[in-house]
Amino acid sequence: xxxxxxxxxxxxxxxxxxxxxxxxxxxxxxxxxxxxxxxxxxxxxxxxxxxxxxxxxxxxxxxxxxxxxxxxxxxxxxxxxxxxxxxxxxxxxxxxxxxxxxxxxxxxxxxxxxxxxxxxxxxx
Numbered sequence: 001x002x003x004x005x006x007x008x009x010x011x012x013x014x015x016x017x018x019x020x021x022x023x024x025x026x027x028x029x030x031x032x033x034x035x036x037x038x039x040x041x042x043x044x045x046x047x048x049x050x051x052x053x054x055x056x057x058x059x060x061x062x063x064x065x066x067x068x069x070x071x072x073x074x075x076x077x078x079x080x081x082x083x084x085x086x087x088x089x090x091x092x093x094x095x096x097x098x099x100x101x102x103x104x105x106x107x108x109x110x111x112x113x114x115x116x117x118x119x120x121x122x123x124x
Contacts, residue, residue: 003052006033013065018084024072029065032072036064036106043110056113064106070099 004012010029014020020029034050040057041048048057066085073083083090090098 003054004058005052006030006037006050009033009053009058009061009065013062013069016086017066017069020069021073021076023076024069029069032068033061033065036061036068039064040110043107044113046113060106060109060113063102063109067099067102067106070102074099 007030010033013033014025014029024032037048037050037053037057040046040060044057046057048054048061053061070083070090
């Protein structure tokens with residue numbers, strides 16, 4: 001899998017989640033992808049360019065963004081409808097729990113990537 005830009009990942013997510021409201025799609029969806037990339041950067045300690053998100057980070061970024069989209073849909077009252085993510089149908093009112101599941105999955109994927117640790121020595 002090749003590196004994808006933040007806009008391309010947004011398009012993938014838009015294709016996965018059926019019924020994303022217009023208030024979340026487009027530039028707002030790209031913003032959520034960017035926030036997911038920043039979270040992954042902060043968590044792993046690695047720089048991730050928005051124009052070329054390496055395939056190593058894509059699963060975590062996609063799942064974290066799906067979590068955010070479902071949370072936004074719940075906040076906008078879309079929780080009264082069934083939502084489809086690929087072949088998965090989420091029953092009405094279940095977005096919050098599913099959102100947390102996708103978030104937990106994303107953090108597990110970031111754990112698997114590891115974190116850079118810095119140590120500093122002070123001199124007295």
